[in-house]
Structures are given as structure tokens and as C-alpha cells.
Amino acid sequence: MKMSKMKKNRKKLFAILLQAALVSTAMTMPAYAAKTPGIGSDALVGDDATGPVLTGGNTEVEEETSPYTKEQLEDGTLEYGEIAWRIEGYNSTYLNLRSQLYSQTTSQSAGTALAAEASALMEDAMDLKSDDMDAETRELFEGYKAAARELRKQGAKLTNKELSGTYARTLRQTKNKLVKAVQNLLIQYEELLPQVETAKKNVEMCQVNADAAQKMQALGRASAQEVLTAQKALQQANSSAQQAENGALQLKQNILMLLGFGADAPVTFADVPVPDASRIAAMDLGTDTQAAVSANYDLMSVRANKATGSSNRTVKKRNVAYTEDSVAITIQNLYAAVVSKKQAYDSAAAGYQAAAQSYEAAKRQNALGMLSRANYLGLECSWLSSVASYKTAELEYTKAVENYEWAVRGLIVSK
Incomplete structure (x- = not known):
């Protein structure tokens, strides 16, 4: 081997060892928030992502596009449909978690690169290997092997985290909650x-x-x-x-x-908004129960728990079955609540109409001087009480529908 090539190989080895050392050091340092796509003060709705998006099994996929512009989200009026997009673009808990997960996903990419570098390094080492290696060549050969082992070690630390699916699910569940x-x-x-x-x-x-x-x-x-x-x-x-x-x-x-x-x-x-008829018509208890069981957050965690040994596997199987049954029972109860709250809402609507007619009559009587101030105030109190009862029935119906639909998507809200 020519001396110039040996020097070149030594420089390459030094650079690789330095790279492995830097990665090892970086892994022990605190992670700082990476810039991520968003719609807060640093970005507009629809801005391009500056890094991988944590969704599904891939690290780089398209995000769902907001139907609202930045101006709409900041116009001083909060529409019910804007809640999810305000969470995604402005909620500090969500944004901090997203930055943290993005940083870790970036580390995963670095780990994959290190593993590839380790493989290439071992190929170089094998090129050096021979039965009659001199001391200097053997030293270089052993250095290449040691560097390859270190790179593989550091790469494994970065990649053995199943970041893509698990962290995407964590982020999605946090947002939904x-x-x-x-x-x-x-x-x-x-x-x-x-x-x-x-x-x-x-x-x-x-x-x-x-x-x-x-x-x-x-x-x-x-x-x-x-x-x-x-x-x-x-x-x-x-x-x-x-x-x-x-x-x-x-x-x-x-x-x-x-x-x-x-x-x-x-x-x-x-x-x-009051749920429209199409949302109720779309409910199918049988199909929705299966969807709820498949998507349930708690059940995902139970299924993901590692179980070694027959005893632990039996316990896990029992826990999975119990949780599946619990989810199925809950979705049935939530469906029953939708039916019950809808009936209560319809009844309250009828009572509200009757109260509105009585209140209109009271206003006419008051205009004609037929009621005392105290009597009229009493009738106004009765009217406002009827309004409150009607509004409560309406919102409880809305909440029942929301609870059912969230459960189908995996999120069951505790009472």
C-alpha cells in the first residue's frame, strides 16, 4: 500500500471516529425545540414543513391542510370547527411535544445514516485485510473495525425507538385529547x-x-x-x-x-352547532363498535405491552380481552346516551316553544300596563329559566354525539 493512500485512510478513519464521538456527545445533551410547520407566530397556515411530519408509518408524508386561513383563526371569533386547528397551530403543549418528537425523528435519520456508514467502513476494512499485513496496515485495519462497531452502536441507540408509528400516534392522541x-x-x-x-x-x-x-x-x-x-x-x-x-x-x-x-x-x-341529521344517520352500532375497539387508545397500549413467558402472555391476553369488552360496552352506552339526549332535546324544544309563546303574551300585557314590575320580572325569570333548560338539553345532546364519535375514533372520555 502506498504511503499517500495510508495517510488518506488514516485521515478518513480519524474523521469517522470523530463523527461517532460527536454523535455520542449529542445524544447526552438536552434536545432543543426544532422549527416545525405550524400556524403560530413563526409560520402561516399552509407553510411548508421544515422537517419530517410524524404521521403513519413514514417519517415524511403530507399533513392535512387546514380549511381556515391564519386571518380566520385570529379574527377574534372562535368557530367550533376552528378548535382543532388552533390546537395544532397555537397550543403550547402540542407544539412543544411536536418539536420534541421532530427532534427525535431527526435523530432516527442520523442513526440510519450511521448504520450505513458502519457497513461501508467494514467493507474498507476487509479491503485492507490480508495474511501478510504489516504493523501499520494491521493497526489501520483494527481501527476501521473498532470505528465500525462504534458507529453501529451509536446508530442502534438512535434507531431502535420505533419513532415513526409510535410517536406519530402519541402526537395524534395528544392533539385529540x-x-x-x-x-x-x-x-x-x-x-x-x-x-x-x-x-x-x-x-x-x-x-x-x-x-x-x-x-x-x-x-x-x-x-x-x-x-x-x-x-x-x-x-x-x-x-x-x-x-x-x-x-x-x-x-x-x-x-x-x-x-x-x-x-x-x-x-x-x-x-x-347542533348535530345535523346526517351525523345521526351515519351511526351504525355494530360497525362503530368494531372501529372503536380497533382504534381505542388504551387498547393500543395494552396490546403494545411486551409479555415474555407463558404466564405473562396469559395475563396480557386476558387484559386485551377485558379491555375489548369494556370498549364495546362503553360504545353501546354512549349510543344509548345519544338516543336518550336526542329525546330530551326534542322534548325541551317543545317546552321552549310553549314558553316562548307565553313570554310573548307577557310582553304584550306589560306593554299595555296590565302587569306590575315585580310580576313582569317574575315572568322574565321564568322565560330565562326555560331558555337555560332548552340550551342545556341542546348542548347535552351535542356532547353525547361528540362523545360517541370520539369513542369510535379511539378516544373514550371518562365521566
């Missing part, structure tokens, strides 16, 4: 708003009653106890109204922060 959480909070918020209005109207009515009690006492027609009772009722009404308002404000702030807004951002929530 966040979306579902926000949907639940928004439904709670929408249920609470009519109750807030009812509580405020009740304060107004109690104030009128307290004022009337004081006037009656001045005329000698009401006792001090009656005045005290009216004042206590007013205090209780104020307390209830304040609690309702505080609860609504807290819910709204939680929703805003989960969606990447400031807690006090001037954002209006559009009404939660």
Missing part, C-alpha cells in the same frame, strides 16, 4: 351563559322585592322580619349571580389559554 377537552369546556361555558342571565334577572327581581318591602314597612304594612327576609334574598341572589359570572369567566379564560390566546383576549365564541 386537547381538542376534546376544549370542546367540553366550550359546551360547559355555553351551558352556563343562560344561567348567568337568569341569575342577573333574579337579582333585579329581588331588588324590586326588597325595595317594595321597605316601602311597605314605612307604611306600616310590612314587618321588620319581612324586610330582612327580602334583603337576605337579595344578598343570596347577588352571591349566586357573582359565582355564575366568575365561573363563566374562568371557563372562558381556560379555553382561550388552551387555544393559544391571552387569558383576557377579546375573543367571541360562536354558538356550538
Whole structure:
């Protein structure tokens, strides 16, 4: 072997050993957030990805395209359908996880490259091998083999993580859980708003009653106890109204922060849509039960658990069967809830129509001076209570449909 070629090989070996050392060092250092595709402050909706997308079994596939523009997502009005896209583009938990997984996926690609380099290095080593190697050539040969072993070792650390499928599933499940959480909070918020209005109207009515009690006492027609009772009722009404308002404000702030807004951002929530008939018609309990069992997050984890030995395999098999049965029973219960809530919603709709007619009659009577202030406020309270009951039935029906559809897609929400 010529001296110039030996020097060249030594330089190559040094570079490879340095590469392996650098990779080993990098693996022990904390991972920093990598830039990933998104729709937050650093990117627009539809921006090209700067790295592999974690979906399915591949590391580089196309993402689902948002039907909303950045302007729509930031226009100050939150539509129900925008929740998933606000989570994907602005939720800090989701974005941090995505950056972490992207960083690890990048490491997987590096590991694959190291494994390929190790194979090439062993081929070079075999080219050097001969029965009559001199000391310098043998030293180089042994160095190549050692470097190849180190590269394979480091590559294995990076690639033996099943990143593509497992981490994509983790990211997808995290997003879905966040979306579902926000949907639940928004439904709670929408249920609470009519109750807030009812509580405020009740304060107004109690104030009128307290004022009337004081006037009656001045005329000698009401006792001090009656005045005290009216004042206590007013205090209780104020307390209830304040609690309702505080609860609504807290819910709204939680929703805003989960969606990447400031807690006090001037954002209006559009009404939660009532499920249309097509969603109900699409439900097929038999088919949906099979889909729910196949997609269930908990069942995936149980199936993925490693079991060595006949005893452990028996336990795993039993756990899988139990979880499958549990999912099947849950989806049946959720379907029954949809049917029940739909009936309650239809009944509430009929009651709402009757209450609306009574309220219109009361407004006409009040316009003609046929009702006292206190009487009219009492009728307004009754009307607002009917509105709250109707809205609750509507939203509970919506939630039942959402819970069923999420379960079919693998996410079962605990009560």
C-alpha cells in the first residue's frame, strides 16, 4: 500500500471516529425545540414543513391542510370547527411535544445514516485485510473495525425507538385529547351563559322585592322580619349571580389559554352547532363498535405491552380481552346516551316553544300596563329559566354525539 493512500485512510478513519464521538456527545445533551410547520407566530397556515411530519408509518408524508386561513383563526371569533386547528397551530403543549418528537425523528435519520456508514467502513476494512499485513496496515485495519462497531452502536441507540408509528400516534392522541377537552369546556361555558342571565334577572327581581318591602314597612304594612327576609334574598341572589359570572369567566379564560390566546383576549365564541341529521344517520352500532375497539387508545397500549413467558402472555391476553369488552360496552352506552339526549332535546324544544309563546303574551300585557314590575320580572325569570333548560338539553345532546364519535375514533372520555 502506498504511503499517500495510508495517510488518506488514516485521515478518513480519524474523521469517522470523530463523527461517532460527536454523535455520542449529542445524544447526552438536552434536545432543543426544532422549527416545525405550524400556524403560530413563526409560520402561516399552509407553510411548508421544515422537517419530517410524524404521521403513519413514514417519517415524511403530507399533513392535512387546514380549511381556515391564519386571518380566520385570529379574527377574534372562535368557530367550533376552528378548535382543532388552533390546537395544532397555537397550543403550547402540542407544539412543544411536536418539536420534541421532530427532534427525535431527526435523530432516527442520523442513526440510519450511521448504520450505513458502519457497513461501508467494514467493507474498507476487509479491503485492507490480508495474511501478510504489516504493523501499520494491521493497526489501520483494527481501527476501521473498532470505528465500525462504534458507529453501529451509536446508530442502534438512535434507531431502535420505533419513532415513526409510535410517536406519530402519541402526537395524534395528544392533539385529540386537547381538542376534546376544549370542546367540553366550550359546551360547559355555553351551558352556563343562560344561567348567568337568569341569575342577573333574579337579582333585579329581588331588588324590586326588597325595595317594595321597605316601602311597605314605612307604611306600616310590612314587618321588620319581612324586610330582612327580602334583603337576605337579595344578598343570596347577588352571591349566586357573582359565582355564575366568575365561573363563566374562568371557563372562558381556560379555553382561550388552551387555544393559544391571552387569558383576557377579546375573543367571541360562536354558538356550538347542533348535530345535523346526517351525523345521526351515519351511526351504525355494530360497525362503530368494531372501529372503536380497533382504534381505542388504551387498547393500543395494552396490546403494545411486551409479555415474555407463558404466564405473562396469559395475563396480557386476558387484559386485551377485558379491555375489548369494556370498549364495546362503553360504545353501546354512549349510543344509548345519544338516543336518550336526542329525546330530551326534542322534548325541551317543545317546552321552549310553549314558553316562548307565553313570554310573548307577557310582553304584550306589560306593554299595555296590565302587569306590575315585580310580576313582569317574575315572568322574565321564568322565560330565562326555560331558555337555560332548552340550551342545556341542546348542548347535552351535542356532547353525547361528540362523545360517541370520539369513542369510535379511539378516544373514550371518562365521566
